[in-house]
Amino acid sequence: xxxxxxxxxxxxxxxxxxxxxxxxxxxxxxxxxxxxxxxxxxxxxxxxxxxxxxxxxxxxxxxxxxxxxxxxxxxxxxxxxxxxxxxxxxxxxxxxxxxxxxxxxxxxxxxxxxxxxxxxxxxxxxxxxxxxxxxxxxxxxxxxxxxxxxxxxxxxxxxxxxxxxxxxxxxxxxxxxxxxxxxxxxxxxxxxxxxxxxxxxxxxxxxxxxxxxxxxxxxxxxxxxxxxxxxxxxxxxxxxxxxxxxxxxxxxxxxxxxxxxxxxxxxxxxxxxxxxxxxxxxxxxxxxxxxxxxxxxxxxxxxxxxxxxxxxxxxxxxxxxxxxxxxxxxxxxxxxxxxxxxxxxxxxxxxxxxxxxxxxxxxxxxxxxxxxxxxxxxxxxxxxxxxxxxxxxxxxxxxxxxxxxxxxxxxxxxxxxxxxxxxxxxxxxxxxxxxxxx
Numbered sequence: 001x002x003x004x005x006x007x008x009x010x011x012x013x014x015x016x017x018x019x020x021x022x023x024x025x026x027x028x029x030x031x032x033x034x035x036x037x038x039x040x041x042x043x044x045x046x047x048x049x050x051x052x053x054x055x056x057x058x059x060x061x062x063x064x065x066x067x068x069x070x071x072x073x074x075x076x077x078x079x080x081x082x083x084x085x086x087x088x089x090x091x092x093x094x095x096x097x098x099x100x101x102x103x104x105x106x107x108x109x110x111x112x113x114x115x116x117x118x119x120x121x122x123x124x125x126x127x128x129x130x131x132x133x134x135x136x137x138x139x140x141x142x143x144x145x146x147x148x149x150x151x152x153x154x155x156x157x158x159x160x161x162x163x164x165x166x167x168x169x170x171x172x173x174x175x176x177x178x179x180x181x182x183x184x185x186x187x188x189x190x191x192x193x194x195x196x197x198x199x200x201x202x203x204x205x206x207x208x209x210x211x212x213x214x215x216x217x218x219x220x221x222x223x224x225x226x227x228x229x230x231x232x233x234x235x236x237x238x239x240x241x242x243x244x245x246x247x248x249x250x251x252x253x254x255x256x257x258x259x260x261x262x263x264x265x266x267x268x269x270x271x272x273x274x275x276x277x278x279x280x281x282x283x284x285x286x287x288x289x290x291x292x293x294x295x296x297x298x299x300x301x302x303x304x305x306x307x308x309x310x311x312x313x314x315x316x317x318x319x320x321x322x323x324x325x326x327x328x329x330x331x332x333x334x335x336x337x338x339x340x341x342x343x344x345x346x347x348x349x350x351x352x353x354x355x356x357x358x359x360x361x362x363x364x365x366x367x368x369x370x371x372x373x374x375x376x377x378x379x380x381x382x383x384x385x386x387x388x389x390x391x392x393x394x395x396x397x398x399x400x401x402x403x404x405x406x407x408x409x410x411x412x413x414x415x416x417x418x419x420x421x422x423x424x425x426x427x428x429x430x431x432x433x434x435x436x437x438x
Contacts, residue, residue: 001353007334008342008357014335015364023230023241026223026368028375030231030289032188032203035195041071042170042194044186045128046100049120051080053177054089059297061090063180065099069187074169075102076127077177078120081109086177103127117246118262118271121174125262129168130253132262172256174249179205181248182293189250192287199255199284200276202244203291209376211301216382218300220389221310222290223372229273234288242280246272248294255284269316290375307396314400325401329394336390339365362387 001009018025046064050057064075075094079087087104094102105127110119125132171193173186193201204225207218229243249272259282261275268274276286300306318324342358345351369383 002351004342004345004349005351005353005357007338008346008354008361011334011338011342012357012361012364015339015361015368018227018335019364019368022227023233025226025230025232026371027232028290028371030235031292032201032289033192033196033287035188035191037191038194041069042190043071043167044069044073044171044173044190045125045130045169046073046075046173046175046186047121047124047128048075048077048175048177049080049117049124050077050082050086050090050177051116051120052082052084052086054082054084054086056178056297057086057089057093060178060180061093062097062099063182063185064175065094065097065102066183067100067181067186068183069100069190071190073100073186074128075100076124077102077104078124078127079104079106080116080120081106114266115269115271118266118268122262122266125172125256128172130172131257169253172251172253174246174251176247176296178296178298179247180295180297185248185293188293189248193250193252196287197285198287199252200244200279200286201250202272202276202286202288203248203294204245204289205247205291205294205296206376207296208299209378210299213303213306214300215376215378216385216389217306217392219372219376219378219382220369220386220393223369224393226372229288231288231290234276234286237285242273242276242286243288244272244276244286245288246275247296248291249275251275251279252284255279255282258282259284269313307392307399310393310396311400311403314397315404316400318397318401320404322401325397328397332390332394332397336365336387337394340387 046067048061048064061077067073077087077090079090087106090102090104105123107119107123110116114122122132171190173189175181189201189203192198204222207214207222209215209218225243229241233239233241234243256279259278261278262271265271265274265278276288280286300309315325318328339358339362342354343362344358346353346355346358365386366383369386370380373380373382
């Protein structure tokens with residue numbers, strides 16, 4: 001056989017393994033577990049980190065304010081040093097729409113060693129009444145010292161704490177400022193967590209697919225993420241695979257304290273996966289699935305917008321390793337690019353083995369992508385250009401690596417993050433497609 005034929009056979013074998021041996025990643029049936037209603041509804045605090053999100057909040061925040069939740073719930077929006085009036089917009093929307101009580105906190109710029117989102121989450125958790133002390137907890141801003149008073153032996157002085165609610169919540173809903181929720185979203189999340197004794201319940205929001213580029217790139221974005229972190233494996237108790245989708249995470253407050261988050265993952269750029277790993281490693285049970293009532297309202301109308309979304313953290317997912325980058329590029333080329341090349345080159349050159357193997361691999365690839373297109377209510381014909389989309393992701397990953405080596409690494413809304421001393425993320429063959437909506 002020719003070298004092309006051997007390569008095509010290897011690609012077909014890889015797709016046979018992906019079809020049957022990678023946790024059935026291509027299936028889209030991992031939805032919120034069935035549940036009844038609990039006897040009593042626990043208190044919940046919704047924490048929304050927001051940096052320069054004044055344009056998104058009118059599309060998302062009203063859905064949180066109008067949650068149909070039988071228990072006590074409140075919203076803490078963390079204005080992460082915004083320059084567009086995000087905090088004022090949130091307050092105005094709360095006055096206009098009513099609903100759940102909302103408070104806005106402004107923690108200022110993050111301390112060294114913290115990413116912006118995790119710094120915001122930390123302060124939102126503290127404002128909600130949850131102890132958010134990870135290792136090396138950042139110090140609270142010092143207040144002017146008062147004259148010392150004699151200490152009473154029976155009542156030792158306690159350290160300063162931010163003001164907290166009288167009763168801390170049992171659960172935290174961590175959600176992004178560009179995520180809209182169906183009216184029963186919080187209710188369903190809490191009921192599922194209670195019914196199945198889950199410490200973390202996460203739903204992958206349905207992303208926007210209105211423009212042509214969004215329809216081409218976004219479903220593949222989720223498909224690659226599922227390939228890297230098969231939801232069935234994540235949801236199997238005792239499994240080693242852990243992942244979450246940062247747009248919608250219901251977290252038991254006790255599990256957050258036990259895992260030391262967000263302090264224990266304060267450097268993580270891909271914070272949602274790091275959060276899931278921290279909870280799992282501390283003995284917590286996690287669940288991840290696709291959402292029906294949680295949607296992203298953020299548009300990505302231009303190719304450049306989608307390119308930045310992926311390239312921002314693709315090399316971070318590879319732990320800044322040139323060896324892992326080379327392996328990822330080779331893996332993507334073998335799995336996604338070889339099938340169409342082998343098919344057409346085999347037909348043109350009369351190489352039947354290459355043509356049949358390449359065509360078979362492309363057929364399996366197309367078949368595994370169809371469930372994701374159905375989930376997004378898109379035409380099945382979009383499965384055929386998946387090799388081209390994979391090529392775009394490969395180039396985005398190379399661009400991410402190039403930016404890092406030029407000193408322009410992971411960045412988000414004006415902030416650049418240096419390479420952590422010890423990155424908690426792991427890499428895999430599909431790491432170039434790791435989702436970057438942190």
